[in-house]
Amino acid sequence: MSAKLIMKQVTKTYGDGDGAMTVLNNLDFTVNEGEFVAVLGPSGSGKSTFLSAAGALLTPTSGEIFIDGESLRDKDKGALTELRLQKIGFMFQSAQLLPFLKVEEQLLYVAKLAKLTTKEAKVRATCLLKRLEIWERRNQYPEQLSGGEKQRVAIARAWMNKPAILFADEPTASLDYSRGREVVRMIADEVRSEGKAAVMVTHDDRMLEWCDRVLHLEDGVLVQA
């Protein structure tokens, strides 16, 4: 079993001198293939910083991060962008679909960025949309979808380029309980059927039923619940 994400002694400090604030403090974390990990923490505990660092959006003050075996250290902005495109799938709060793209185009767009052929992309998008049961909605704009449907499109978009790992930032924040559970179940299903890994950051401890591991972010380190 190979590790999809390794974080070694990762520290992130904001500011300097007396006013310095350590958000991540020598944090160690490993996610293996096929694992779906939940990271819990109240707001202000550094969840966003943790996710940004793991997702190659933020360079930590010290420590090293590996995604699918590749170290993020010494990569420039362009290389990190390319890595995010190929290796990482993101799910954001409130789905954050592009308002001017139809459902299917949301998926085709990321495929186009990753330079998939049109035919490949079509096949992959069809397969994902069908599995997530939003195939009938493929020609609609996000504004015509419900919150749950939007998140399902977001799941499909995140998996489109077959990333090594998926990061979900509070995917259930804008959904009610039952729809939220549905979305989390679908993320779990995809992790299993794609044979990849996922990390979900949330503050809602009712959504943990399908997670393989649950960790708490406390004082800048992750601890087993």
Add this chain to the structure above:
Amino acid sequence: MFLALREMRHSKARYSLIMVIMLLVSFLVLFVTGLARGLAYANISALENMPANYFVVQSDADHTFRRSQLGESELAAARAVAGEAKATPLGVQTSTITAADADVKADITFFAIDMAGMLAPEVTEGAGITNEVQGSAVVDSKLEESGVTIGSTISDQATGMSWTVSGFVKDSSYSHTPVVYINQLDWQAMKQGAVQGGSSDSTDSTDSTDSTGNAPYNVIALKVSSAQASEIAAQQQSVEVITQKQAISSVPGYAAEQNSLLMMIAFLFVIAAVVLAVFFYVITIQKTSQFGILKAMGTKMSYLAWSVVGQVLILSVASLALSLLLTFGMNMGLPDTMPFQLDGQTMILTSLLFIGMSLLGSLISVARVAKVDALEAIGRTGA
């Protein structure tokens, strides 16, 4: 372009509004440009259509033809360098004529030329005149519109001399007045009449009238290389050799007229760029979070920059194409008396400049997009 086109498809109203503004501005640019060119042409077409590229003028004449006085010696000197056929004298005299049979009174400019030389007018209707026969003139077709016909007799109010119109030429204006071409014999008669009859300027004129008794010319038109032109200028102290362009811009009123229109055109270009820049900047700020998401998902900055520039390019080219059609349509509908002229070269130059200014305006938005951090995508609740 994937994003650019789909976004425009989705927000049709927003982008159509921008396009309408661009359309109006670019139409105005083209129209005022056409008007400026048209006015310029109506002003000095006689000079512009002359096959001469340099003119010899008196050095203290401020490049103005009518202030300049040259005689046979200057002509001989110029001909010595340029050759007999490439240097020819030109007399210019503004006056008012009346036509006996047509109840016409019009301001005109006499051009006295060598009818066998390079300045001989191309008659489009009727017959030309020769150097030997006095009392005939070829006139600009604008006089035809006011009632002058072939065979009409026109008289100069100042001297009382009269000519029979033998033919018409097209597009021959000087300082917004139609040109009347007469030969050298008539010119001498006119000048000598003025010398004998005139009082105040008689001393000046006799000074520059040379020993053979020929009346002086105003300028000498040249068709020479620039080396020959400077050679002629170097030979004589009292003369200056100016280019056709310089001669045109020294026509009374020409520079004032053109400069004010040019200023309008320049402002329109700036306005076009600023309006577009502001619109796109506001739209871009509105989309800041979208750009953050796109960057987090792995969209390259160059892709986003092309997306913005692409939209501006599409909008400006489309609105320019429409306004070109509009300009053509309007040009056909305009009455002939309205001076409007837009040749292909001016049109292409104006269009390229317009697109260039639009792209310049879009750069502010591109800079703004470059500043958006992908980090903004994480931890945001609002859509």
